[in-house]
Amino acid sequence: MTDTDPRFSRILHDHDEIENAAKRIGAQIDHDYAGKTPILVVVLKGAVMWAGDLFKNISIDVEMDFIDIASYHGGIKSTNAITLRTDLTSDVRGHDIILVEDIVDTGLSLQYLISLLTDRGAKSVKTATMLNKQQGHKVAVKADYIGFEISNEFVAGYGLDYQEIWRNLPFIGVVNPEVYS
Numbered sequence: 001m002t003d004t005d006p007r008f009s010r011i012l013h014d015h016d017e018i019e020n021a022a023k024r025i026g027a028q029i030d031h032d033y034a035g036k037t038p039i040l041v042v043v044l045k046g047a048v049m050w051a052g053d054l055f056k057n058i059s060i061d062v063e064m065d066f067i068d069i070a071s072y073h074g075g076i077k078s079t080n081a082i083t084l085r086t087d088l089t090s091d092v093r094g095h096d097i098i099l100v101e102d103i104v105d106t107g108l109s110l111q112y113l114i115s116l117l118t119d120r121g122a123k124s125v126k127t128a129t130m131l132n133k134q135q136g137h138k139v140a141v142k143a144d145y146i147g148f149e150i151s152n153e154f155v156a157g158y159g160l161d162y163q164e165i166w167r168n169l170p171f172i173g174v175v176n177p178e179v180y181s
């Protein structure tokens with residue numbers, strides 16, 4: 001990460017800040033789910049790096065599963081159409097679910113996932129997101145655990161892609177508009 005990286009107009013959060021957010025939320029989950037065994041559902045692909053940090057900071061017994069949906073088909077704008085690419089392997093009926101997301105932007109992905117899991121009989125569905133872009137919301141959804149509130153700009157890094165690249169970067173930055181203009 002450098003201040004002169006032309007790919008980004010500014011850096012929002014570095015690895016240490018994200019780890020601290022994971023510690024804070026992990027402790028909240030330990031407290032809120034004491035005596036329960038929730039299934040942590042990682043929403044692929046973007047949430048992978050955040051999930052790795054968060055899971056290390058959860059001490060209660062949990063199960064893990066993965067679901068892959070797509071709404072941003074490689075670009076910077078949501079298509080509004082959600083595709084289920086890879087389904088869970090667990091039966092969620094009667095289980096407490098914590099969705100692990102990298103970002104809630106329009107909220108359409110989260111709305112889709114909550115109704116999918118609720119329709120399948122999940123006992124409860126909550127969400128732990130690394131980023132929340134409140135000004136981007138198009139539907140009334142609310143994440144229960146939020147790492148950081150961010151402004152209404154396109155970001156990448158730490159799992160989030162720009163045209164499928166930059167997911168591996170150890171920080172979150174605002175993509176320089178010159179990159180995609």
Ligand SMILES: O=P(O)(O)OC[C@H]1O[C@H](OP(=O)(O)OP(=O)(O)O)[C@H](O)[C@@H]1O
Binds near residue numbers: 046110
């Ligand atoms: O609130 P929304 O506007 O629906 O956007 C949030 C979703 O968009 C991104 O996923 P994407 O569909 O790009 O797939 P990816 O994680 O594989 O990159 C992100 O990982 C969230 O799941």
Ligand SMILES: Nc1nc2[nH]cnc2c(=O)[nH]1
Binds near residue numbers: 072104155156157161
């Ligand atoms: N990479 C990336 N994916 C997103 N999905 C929804 N919002 C965003 C964003 O700002 N950046």
